[in-house]
Amino acid sequence: MSAYEPKITPWAVKGLPFPQKDAREQLLFLLRFAILAPSIYNTQPWLFRVAPPTIGLLANPAQRFAACDPEGRHLNLSLGCALENLLIAAEHFGFAHNVEYFPEVDDAYPWAAAVTLASGGSLAPWRQHLFDCIPARHTNHRRYQERPVPAEALRALQNVVVEEGVVLQFVEDVETHQRIREVLDRADAQLFADPNARQAILESVLEGTIAVGWLASTLGRIAAHALRLDALALHREEGAPLHAPLVGLILTQEDDRVQQVRAGQVFERVHLMATYLGLSVQPINHALGLLSNRQALIAALHLDATPQMLFRLGFAEPEPEHTPRRPLESVVLAD
Template sequence: MPTRRALITAAPLLVAGCSRCASPYDEAVRSLWRLPDLSGGGFPAMALIGAATLAANGHNTQPWRFKVEPRVIEILPDPTRRTPVVDPDNHHLFVSLGCALETLLQAGLGYGWAGEPAVLSGGGVRVVFSSVPARPDALFQAIPHRASTRTPYDGTPVDAATLRRLEAAVGQSVGLRLVLDGDARAKLSDMIVAGNDAQLADPAFMRELVAWIRFDAGEALARRDGLFTAASGNLAAPRWLGQRLLPLVMTRRSEADRLRRVVASSPGLAIFTGPAETPEAWIAVGRAFTRFALTATAEGLKLAFMNQPVEDLSTRRRLAAWLGEPAKRPDLVVRFGRGPDLPRSLRRPSRDLLVS
């Protein structure tokens, strides 16, 4: 799901012309990743939608559209932005929708609008808002700072009080398993590598992944979606060169070494398991993850998805058995810890996502 691709951090790519496009890209990031100060009255629909688009989402496909009515916003799935190889049953799409929904709701509270969501029959969500006292709390403030940080972390343990706050943020309807012990993290690392090996061996997966990579800032700025290499800790190259270099640097051995290294640097991982295998349950998983992520961000932590073992079917069954819940589907795997700031990804303009 929501947000990645960890694979593209395999090795630095060659810098090519990045100095000419970095400044416009940085300006676009500064304009995007912020919460606007509102002046005047009225329902701030576009500010809320802008915040929602900052939510985590798989491959940064941004698979959503928005419909606005008086004091109502609907978030609708966009099937044209599916990733059918990595997400054949639309699991990640609906988790991403849940991430956007929870971000919308947290932004609403910060601006003084409480939202009441209801899942629609087609898998979208209709949110009716009412005016309340503004509550710009830590989760609201964390919205423009949340990111997927795919580099190694510094290994500093997370204190028990922070872990309790992370657990409390998830709520009761979605299961959370924190993996903190070194031996347990090593076993989970084995499953991450196994899932990754299966994906690397699938030519269709690799074609889909490469289609969503944005190899340089110019391409990322023009498309405003996908997986910008610099946002994963890599340098940039033009697409013609990046596509040729990728198979040379992304080998099973190099990827396995890298994955084990980043997991070892992370003091904890979190596994999310929803109540059912339905779009409504997957939306709930996205909401729970977003509360977890915003809480972690407010605490100064970084996060990154490690979803390979939930995307490969055989590894997912192995993971479910390891969790002691073989009948349930693990939905997300996330590592967390303290790490560096990286360049941010972009989003498409909010007005381009509106439907009548």
């Protein structure tokens, strides 16, 4: 397990007692785990309706980062991460669950899932590790060591992918890393050339939601690209996105909104298992919200499925602190 110690309130959830009587309080308690999920630019684009025995997971369209996510793909992936945390926590506290994706509900906000809970659930031993790591998991933007990821760790990560039509691939060879880097460099340069995107990023930085590590490494790469600096020298620096022994890629055969949410669930599971194994993860994914960038990656890597999540994986010192979260009360809708 990672040595990372939760420091601020939302991550101290494991010390809190599970409510024994009130069904609504129990469901709200489960949501404390859901909101610790990763999300694109830490937008936390989720809202919840709690009506026992059902929890509605809704999209908050105000939190869609339009410049980089015109279709809401990253929003769906982020909702999938929150959904997976919710399901793991539900199992841990003895609930069985049934998930209906994108149910037709008359509501001001779009529903991504209705999760209906019943007593009598349990957590498989491997999922217990995932539950234990929910408060420790964090995105790591720091320097990754050269140390290779052991084959048995890669098998353990593959074993958490149980969905049909969702595939996890690992890319180890330097030449393919270079091709990925070229796609990402071009995409970042385009992003920062767009005044709307720059404004949206600025607002998120001022709000404190965008991780400074991401900004520093992205700006460093753009500068290197513009100045035609030797890529290898730059990418040895701390935070350089592809400076890691391994790049992971989650792909789906179909590319609809359900598969996007499912890909988010798989990513969260992989990230939690990686945390259990002492591995660090950083998505390098924000460019894939745009079709042209996904097409460039498909062409560069000769892929035959849609790339949903791209991330680097390896050993690194933990980040010194977590990124902030909105309080639970502000993302639970009143009846």
